[in-house]
Amino acid sequence: MTRRSGARRIGILGGTFDPVHIGHLRGALEVTEMLALDELRLVPNARPPHRDTPHSSSQDRLAMVRLAVQDVPQLKVDARELERDRPSYTIDTLESLRAELAADDQLFLLMGWDAFCGLPGWHRWEELLEHCHILVLQRPDAGSEAPEALRDMLAARSVADPQALEGSCGQISFVWQAPLGVSATRIRQSLASGRSVRFLVPDAVLAYINAHGLYRASN
Ligand code: ATP
Numbered sequence: 369m370t371r372r373s374g375a376r377r378i379g380i381l382g383g384t385f386d387p388v389h390i391g392h393l394r395g396a397l398e399v400t401e402m403l404a405l406d407e408l409r410l411v412p413n414a415r416p417p418h419r420d421t422p423h424s425s426s427q428d429r430l431a432m433v434r435l436a437v438q439d440v441p442q443l444k445v446d447a448r449e450l451e452r453d454r455p456s457y458t459i460d461t462l463e464s465l466r467a468e469l470a471a472d473d474q475l476f477l478l479m480g481w482d483a484f485c486g487l488p489g490w491h492r493w494e495e496l497l498e499h500c501h502i503l504v505l506q507r508p509d510a511g512s513e514a515p516e517a518l519r520d521m522l523a524a525r526s527v528a529d530p531q532a533l534e535g536s537c538g539q540i541s542f543v544w545q546a547p548l549g550v551s552a553t554r555i556r557q558s559l560a561s562g563r564s565v566r567f568l569v570p571d572a573v574l575a576y577i578n579a580h581g582l583y584r585a586s587n
Pocket of ligand 1 (some may be wrong): 382384392480549550554
């Protein structure tokens with residue numbers, strides 16, 4: 369791996385984090401260690417206001433993500449998408465991040481295989497690689513037939529070894545990761561039926577959920 373001294377390696381993982389759970393956190397930490405990232409930023413997505421109910425507000429989602437990473441030096445929270453008054457396109461987030469980084473800092477956009485396959489529907493998707501590398505998190509059991517629209521880009525930009533991604537942006541690689549069997553949907557369902565979600569979220573997040581009465585059936 370060639371690294372110019374001083375260049376930082378920064379990962380980005382977007383999500384609704386409603387709520388953040390151990391699947392997000394373990395996945396983020398494993399990628400951080402595997403790629404020797406200097407930091408990985410969890411970026412909570414804004415949602416249209418009418419979709420905030422019955423789930424938690426942007427403010428609560430952000431507070432929970434902050435609590436989840438408070439003792440983990442490599443994991444950070446980037447609230448820029450919540451600070452805008454409308455949902456952000458990923459290209460906007462990348463442009464805004466890039467404006468704050470040194471030109472040779474390496475940016476790694478993490479996304480699951482399903483999200484990657486949907487890339488051709490994203491706003492200005494062909495410009496994403498001008499700002500970042502894309503790191504596709506592949507489940508060992510996932511199908512791997514990419515949509516036609518992505519074949520040329522994959523042929524031109526794929527690098528087999530994610531640790532060999534070079535430069536500040538422009539390449540795609542794959543990380544094989546067995547996700548933990550946990551989802552925010554399942555956590556919300558458990559809480560709504562009065563079941564415990566202990567050990568599925570960090571204790572500090574659980575305390576916040578309880579203190580604020582989040583995800584209860586009556587909310
Ligand atoms: P929901 O159940 O509400 O759809 P979720 O648990 O899938 O939510 P998101 O906030 O949508 O969580 O997740 C953001 C990203 O985190 C996803 O795109 C995915 O890459 C990753 N992720 C989600 N769940 C897991 C998991 N169990 N293990 C590893 N990564 C995960």
